[in-house]
Amino acid sequence: MLNILVLGSGGREHTLAWKLAQSPLAKKVYVAPGNAGTGFDCTNVEINPNDFKEVKRFVLEADIQLVLVGPEDPLARGIVDFFEADPLLKHVFVFGPKQQAAQLESSKDFAKEFMMRHDVPTAAYQSFTVETRAEAEDFIRSSKAPYVLKADGLAAGKGVLILDDQEEAIDALNEMFSGKFGAAGNTVVIEEFLSGIELSVFVITDGKDYLLLPEAKDYKRIGEGDTGLNTGGMGSVSPVPFADEAFMKKVRARVINPTVEGLSKDGIPYLGFIFFGLINVAGDPYVIEYNVRMGDPETESVIPRVQSDLTEIIYKSCLGKLSECRIEISDQSAASVMLVSGGYPEAYEKGMKMEISSDLNGLAFHAGTKYDEEGKSVYTSGGRVIALTALGNDLPSALKSAYEMAEKVQFQKKYYRSDLGKDLL
Ligand code: AMP
Ligand code: GLY
Numbered sequence: 001m002l003n004i005l006v007l008g009s010g011g012r013e014h015t016l017a018w019k020l021a022q023s024p025l026a027k028k029v030y031v032a033p034g035n036a037g038t039g040f041d042c043t044n045v046e047i048n049p050n051d052f053k054e055v056k057r058f059v060l061e062a063d064i065q066l067v068l069v070g071p072e073d074p075l076a077r078g079i080v081d082f083f084e085a086d087p088l089l090k091h092v093f094v095f096g097p098k099q100q101a102a103q104l105e106s107s108k109d110f111a112k113e114f115m116m117r118h119d120v121p122t123a124a125y126q127s128f129t130v131e132t133r134a135e136a137e138d139f140i141r142s143s144k145a146p147y148v149l150k151a152d153g154l155a156a157g158k159g160v161l162i163l164d165d166q167e168e169a170i171d172a173l174n175e176m177f178s179g180k181f182g183a184a185g186n187t188v189v190i191e192e193f194l195s196g197i198e199l200s201v202f203v204i205t206d207g208k209d210y211l212l213l214p215e216a217k218d219y220k221r222i223g224e225g226d227t228g229l230n231t232g233g234m235g236s237v238s239p240v241p242f243a244d245e246a247f248m249k250k251v252r253a254r255v256i257n258p259t260v261e262g263l264s265k266d267g268i269p270y271l272g273f274i275f276f277g278l279i280n281v282a283g284d285p286y287v288i289e290y291n292v293r294m295g296d297p298e299t300e301s302v303i304p305r306v307q308s309d310l311t312e313i314i315y316k317s318c319l320g321k322l323s324e325c326r327i328e329i330s331d332q333s334a335a336s337v338m339l340v341s342g343g344y345p346e347a348y349e350k351g352m353k354m355e356i357s358s359d360l361n362g363l364a365f366h367a368g369t370k371y372d373e374e375g376k377s378v379y380t381s382g383g384r385v386i387a388l389t390a391l392g393n394d395l396p397s398a399l400k401s402a403y404e405m406a407e408k409v410q411f412q413k414k415y416y417r418s419d420l421g422k423d424l425l
Helices: 011-021 036-041 052-061 080-083 101-108 108-119 130-142 166-177 244-266 298-307 310-318 395-406
Strands: 001-006 028-031 066-069 093-095 125-129 147-151 160-163 187-191 199-203 210-212 221-223 227-230 235-238 271-281 284-291 333-341 363-366 369-372 378-380 384-394
Touching: 001 011, 001 052, 001 310, 011 028, 011 036, 011 101, 011 298, 011 310, 011 363, 011 384, 028 036, 028 052, 036 187, 036 363, 036 369, 052 080, 052 221, 066 080, 080 093, 093 310, 101 108, 101 210, 108 125, 108 187, 108 244, 108 284, 125 130, 130 187, 147 166, 166 187, 187 199, 199 244, 199 310, 210 244, 235 395, 244 271, 244 284, 244 378, 284 384, 298 333, 333 395, 384 395
Parallel strands: 001 028, 001 066, 066 093
Antiparallel strands: 125 187, 147 160, 147 187, 199 210, 199 271, 221 227, 235 333, 271 284, 333 384, 363 384, 369 378
């Protein structure tokens, strides 16, 4: 029996904590800092995941045996290395990669070099630093639009620019080098534009073997028809119809296998999730990016389709025994609709009282929510508020049910996209 601590506070963490808590192996599941939903299903602890000393204090106090890291930030800051280096924490399993491996996400340049070294299909690219700024400009002048510019480091999803105009691209390049994204922009990757539909593929790996989770598609833009500003994600669906057996066979052979084997060949241990952000270019998968964690809001449609005991799978991977595990995936489709606060991703209000019907007929994964002081009413506390997930025999029926749920949760200035999944039908 395990005491488990999940780090993070979004819909992804609520979904993972909810799933882990269902296992007979789970004694108690804590979430730090969590939200109203995780407080209801599990136990919240008021700790910032980046405050490793506080995490340590709580892990020892609550006798935690397993820590699951939800977001990338603590991984990129080396939380796994921190645990390994501390004699009091050494025995605690932390499910997530160490800092070196987390560079697959925290450095575009590291990820690109890794893919080149291991023949993983990705857009052609060149990296430039402030010192080679003039060459970067020449490179843009000699290439064709659209121009894809990526700040090397973590930039909260804002470090990628796709521009049609050459002069604008050069201006953007200079802004990156002038510190628009802080140190994240000291190195800039300029790459070939790939055209196709994106999808997200996930594995759990112990560095030797891996298990494939269901694939998903997320909807990033705020507006219907994929228009307007980028958000943290407006919803997701799983499975993705075009990811048929033939396509997924290519994904395994060309992307997943060389990645997992590549890490091992490079002598980089890896424990955790790998998230492959893929694009389907005329039937062939290319990697747009790696992430070293699950996706949000993909998790909200992926994990409800997993029938196996996730706690057992994660625990076995921590022991390096993932090869002993199988994973059962439901044939049902899942759709998840994110309700957001009006105005998001720009300025929006917080603190709206929420009315959540007691007959939702589906799964409600909280993101930006919190209880009032008496612990009675739930209030909004973020831009992305709650993800409503429904399962159905096919994608249209899952979507229909998820949209019915969306009408059963009320708060002022509620907004959601009503076109999720339409591009796939
Ligand atoms: P990233 O942070 O690398 O995932 O990039 C953010 C988004 O920019 C991706 O989800 C894609 O929609 C888009 N993007 C990134 N790289 C490319 C590329 N080489 N070609 C086309 N679109 C891209
Ligand atoms: N849904 C994309 C991400 O989690 O980065």
